[in-house]
Amino acid sequence: MAINEYNKEVKIYTLSRKLIQNASLIKQGDDSITVVFSNTSRDDVKQLMENDVIQNNVIILMTHNIKGMCYFHGECTNIYTGEGARNVNVVFSILQKLETIQRRQDVKVKAHNLKIQLSLPFRSMKEVSAELIDISAGGILFSCPSEMLMEKEIVIYHFHSPKISFDVKARILRIQDVKVKTKDSEHELRCYGCCYEDLKPNEEYSIREFVLYLQREEILRERQKDAYLD
Numbered sequence: 001m002a003i004n005e006y007n008k009e010v011k012i013y014t015l016s017r018k019l020i021q022n023a024s025l026i027k028q029g030d031d032s033i034t035v036v037f038s039n040t041s042r043d044d045v046k047q048l049m050e051n052d053v054i055q056n057n058v059i060i061l062m063t064h065n066i067k068g069m070c071y072f073h074g075e076c077t078n079i080y081t082g083e084g085a086r087n088v089n090v091v092f093s094i095l096q097k098l099e100t101i102q103r104r105q106d107v108k109v110k111a112h113n114l115k116i117q118l119s120l121p122f123r124s125m126k127e128v129s130a131e132l133i134d135i136s137a138g139g140i141l142f143s144c145p146s147e148m149l150m151e152k153e154i155v156i157y158h159f160h161s162p163k164i165s166f167d168v169k170a171r172i173l174r175i176q177d178v179k180v181k182t183k184d185s186e187h188e189l190r191c192y193g194c195c196y197e198d199l200k201p202n203e204e205y206s207i208r209e210f211v212l213y214l215q216r217e218e219i220l221r222e223r224q225k226d227a228y229l230d
Contacts, residue, residue, distance in 0.1 A: 006028065006062040006063065006064050006070070007062070007063045007198065008024050008025045008198060009024065009063065010024065010025050010060060010062055011060070011061040012035070012059075012060055012061075013060075013061065014059070015073075020048050020049075020058065021037055021048060023038075023090070024036050024038070025062070026082075026089065032077070032092060032094060033074070033091070033092050033094065034092075035089070035090055036082045036087050036089050037082075037087070037088045037089075038087055039086050039087075040086060040087075040088050041086060042081070042088055044088075045079050045090060056075055056076040057073070057075050057076075059073060059098070060073075060074045060092060060094070064195075070097065071097070071098040072098060073096040073098055074092035074093060074094050074095060075092060075093045075095055076091070077092065078091035107136060107137075107211060107215070108135070108136040108141075109135060109136070109211055109215050109218060110134050110214075111132040111133060111134055111135055111214060113131040113132070113133065113143075114132040115131060115132075116129075116130050116131070116132045116158065117129060117130070118130050118156060119155070119156035119158070119167075120147070120149075120153075120155060120156075121154050121156060122154065125156075128144055129144075129146065131144075133189075135210070135211060136211060137208045138195060138196065139173075140193075141191055141192070141193045142192055143178075143189045144192065145189075148190075149172055149175070149192055151172055151174070152171060152172060153171070154169060154170070154171055154172075154197070155169075155170050155194065156168070156169055156170075157170050157194075159203075159206070159207065161206060161210040161213065162213065163206070163209065166206070168196055168199065168203065169196070169197045169198055170195065170197060171194055171195055173193055173194060175190065175191070175192055175193075176190075176193065177189065177191070178191045
């Protein structure tokens with residue numbers, strides 16, 4: 001399980017898929033996760049875990065912006081006091097990935113190298129210019145000629161649309177070279193594919209609206225092109 005690629009909201013179920021409690025993800029490793037149970041005592045958590053058919057074994061639902069809803073078989077291996085009153089941290093070892101339910105495929109639209117601004121948290125919040133290649137409600141693909149970025153690096157995408165502006169945290173999942181054609185030549189462009197992280201519902205709605213706006217612009221552009229050729 002790749003580090004920090006899942007959303008914070010986690011659901012913990014019994015092996016028979018009965019909801020035990022909602023939790024928040026605070027730490028991920030290759031084979032374990034740590035979640036916080038809010039407004040819960042240690043005794044409450046222990047009782048919840050022990051009520052299952054197999055003591056301390058659970059089903060964990062985690063959501064990935066691209067992969068969708070992922071179910072894991074996990075085992076509770078540690079319970080300790082968290083930050084804040086009645087907050088309890090619980091460590092689960094991930095025993096097995098059970099299934100993935102793919103979220104509805106998000107439409108990707110070409111942005112025609114739209115100029116955007118990024119901040120780089122790993123580099124003292126350095127501000128850089130980039131070009132948006134395409135965008136969907138799940139992530140972005142951009143080029144950034146001035147920097148050599150790395151997989152799993154976080155970028156802050158300063159999102160701007162005709163209606164709203166806000167900052168979006170995104171993680172680089174892949175690096176690829178894309179062929180770009182001009183009138184006189186063809187060259188490769190180093191591009192970075194990212195998924196959003198910790199996207200709020202209102203922000204996702206705004207990004208979806210922007211994607212639809214770009215779709216309409218693309219359709220209008222194609223119609224004008226066809227009319228010109230006719």
